[in-house]
Amino acid sequence: MMFAKTFGCVRFIYNKMLSDRLDYYKETGKKLHNTPAQYKEEFPWLKEVDSLALANAQMNLNKAYHNFLSNRKHFGKPRFKSRKNNRASYSTNNQKGSVRIEGHKVKLPKVGWVKLCQHRPLPENSIIKTVTI
Known part of the structure; x- marks a missing residue:
């Protein structure tokens, strides 16, 4: 929700x-x-x-x-986003550990813990800067 x-x-x-x-x-x-x-x-x-x-x-x-x-020839005018597009997403930033991965879960701001299906391992001691959902 x-x-x-x-x-x-x-x-x-x-x-x-x-x-x-x-x-x-x-x-x-x-x-x-x-x-x-x-x-x-x-x-x-x-x-x-x-x-x-x-x-x-x-x-x-x-x-x-x-x-x-x-570059007006290459890029069009910004368009409104549609509710009917099936690819809804948002990005958030990690500030002071607000986003972190523990086991098979990721913690997101205002959402809490969410199950994670991780396809690639993160390097040791890597810092998560941005998460796109």
């Missing part, structure tokens, strides 16, 4: 930020620098999911804009 909520919130924040940027650009002709934290007051349910997942959605949107502006 928590994964579905996180997938939905990440998609929502990406689409909301994209929509606000497009509207702001049409009105002023300038670039809007918005963050997920600005939307938590208006949409309090965004506080229930991992904040780093929302921050990564912002980074993905920034990268999509950067790619579009740097």
Whole structure:
């Protein structure tokens, strides 16, 4: 259940930020620098999911804009994310051991322990920086 909520919130924040940027650009002709934290007051349910997942959605949107502006022939305009896409995912970052693997389980922020099917062993003493679900 928590994964579905996180997938939905990440998609929502990406689409909301994209929509606000497009509207702001049409009105002023300038670039809007918005963050997920600005939307938590208006949409309090965004506080229930991992904040780093929302921050990564912002980074993905920034990268999509950067790619579009740097090479318009190769990259298309950033598009809205669809609920009907079967490949829902989100990324989170490891801060102070918030993500760790023990045995056949992985601990994720705001989710807790989840069963893990590990296909490749991690090198000894490796540090997990980012996890994509």
